[in-house]
Amino acid sequence: MELAIEQMDTVLATNQRTMLEKDTREQIVFSTPCTENYTDPVLAVSEQRLRGNARSFIAAMPRVRPHFAVKANPDANILQIFKEEGCCFEIASSAELQAMVDLGANLETVFYSNPIKSPASIRQAAAAGIQWFVVDTPEEVLKIAAIKTDAKLYVRTEVSNEGSVWPLAGKFGASLSGITAIIEAAKSVGMQITGVTFHVGSQCANINNWIEGIQAAKNIFSQLEANGWTPELLNLGGGYPVQFTGAEPAIEEIGMAINTALETIPESIQIMAEPGRFLVGSAGCLVTQVVGIATRDEKRWLYLDTGTYGGLMELAEGFPSNIVSQRTGESSLWTIAGPTCDSIDVVGEHSLPSNMEVEDMVFITNLGAYCTTCACDFNGFPAPKMAMVD
Ligand SMILES: Cc1ncc(COP(=O)(O)O)c(C=O)c1O
Structure with missing residues (x-):
């Protein structure tokens, strides 16, 4: 594999060297141990990257406590590393709760941020x-009230998701009238609402969404105070982007804008965020292999040993990506597909060397989040396993 790394260096050196190319190369280099005795796809995850990402987040927003969104990658080693780095956690299900118990996390600092929770969970x-x-929703207030009347509640307000690659608006987030109805529902069962949250959409490049969310939260705090309640919590949600094109704002830039907006929030209010993708995305590089090549009506197809079902769902939905092979040579457009017999298992059109061959290794960087956690073994093709590397 040394040769592959040298070749990769040549590929990247022939282009203008940017930070992004350096980053891609580093991700490929850290994933190369996983190509020795290769049999099935592997998500190589770098411990140093995980720690580095947590540290940059904390440094960029010293007043904001990161609660890792466990859904992004619930692997026990990753959770342990973030715990060591001083992160807390956010969960969405009973399985994620169990992961917290197994981790020995302080459960009083774990936030249940899924707006729709089953009574059992x-x-x-x-x-x-x-x-x-x-x-x-008011319905969720009543559902929780029937089970745990002393629960601490935070309301999720709607906020613009414009400029995010994976919007979450519509399915979640209360409108202004919705907030009023939620407050009324809480009053009717003798509960209080003392926190506010929002989500700007995943992989969000629009810093203004956070600033608008903070302003909306301040307005809601006034509403809560008008009901005699004391605001305790501002939760800035997730959405912090990883670097795919270099056009995404850096965490330091987002942090500067958020820090300024937070200056008017009283010190008595605890501020947290729920980063998922930012903390884990750039730490993961998927190592996969070409299993087939075909020309169909002039179109060149490249079949990998993993695809839409095997962790590439976001790519198949048009998410930005960085796909690189060990091979040098002139690039051409390939239609990349997964190995299953299903027609939705097509990942999209990507540029790769025109001389690609079966059994070539392919590296897909920035896949630490929402890859293995969204994968299944449909058709008997194994979902990528995870391997921690330095
Ligand atoms: C409630 C909640 N918090 C945090 C996140 C993490 O978002 P991201 O990975 O974009 O940071 C999500 C993602 O769906 C979410 O639903």
Whole structure:
């Protein structure tokens, strides 16, 4: 594999050297141990990257406590590393709750941020000691009230998701009238709402969304105070982007804008965020292999040993990506597909050397988040396994 790395260096050196190319090369280099005795796809995850990402987030926003969104990658080693780096956690299900118990996390600092929770999962969370639960409908308030009347509630407000690659608006987030209805529901069951959250959409390049969210939260705090409640929590949600094209704002730039907007939030209010993709995305490089090549009506197809079902769902939905092979040579457009017999298992059109061959290795960088966690073994093709590397 040394040769592959040298070749990769040549490929990247022939282009103008940018930070992004350097980053791609580094990700490929850290994933190369996984190509020795290769049999099935592997997600190589760099421990140093995980630690580095957590440290940059904390340095960029010293007042904001990061609660890793476990859904992005619930691997136990990753959770342990983030715990060591001083992160807390955000969960969305009973399985993620169990991961917190197994980790030995302080459950009072774990936030249950899925706006729609089953009664059974609320019961489990309450029994385990979870205190904070999100709500974005009056129905959810009543559901929680029937199980845990002393729960601490934070309301999720709608916010612009413009400029995010993976918007979450519409399915979640209460409108202004919705917030009023939620407050009324809480009053009717003797509960209080003392926190506010929002989500700007995943892989968000529009810093203004966070600033608008903070302003919306301040307005809601006034509403809460008008009801005699004391605001305690501002949760800035997730959405912080990884670098695919270099056009995405850096965490330091986002941090500067957020820090300024937070200056008017009283010190008594605890501020947290729920970064998922930013903390883990750039730490993961998927190592995969070409299993077939075909020309169909002039179109060149490249079949990998993993695809839409095997962790590449976001790519198949048009998410930005960085796909690189060990081979040098002139590039051409390939239609990349996964190995299953299903027609939706097509990842999209990407540029790769025109002389690609079966059994060539292909590296897909920035896949630490929402890859293995969204993968299954449909058709008997194994979902990528994870391997921690330095
Ligand atoms: C409630 C909540 N918090 C945090 C996240 C993490 O978002 P991201 O990975 O974009 O940072 C998500 C993602 O869907 C979410 O639903």
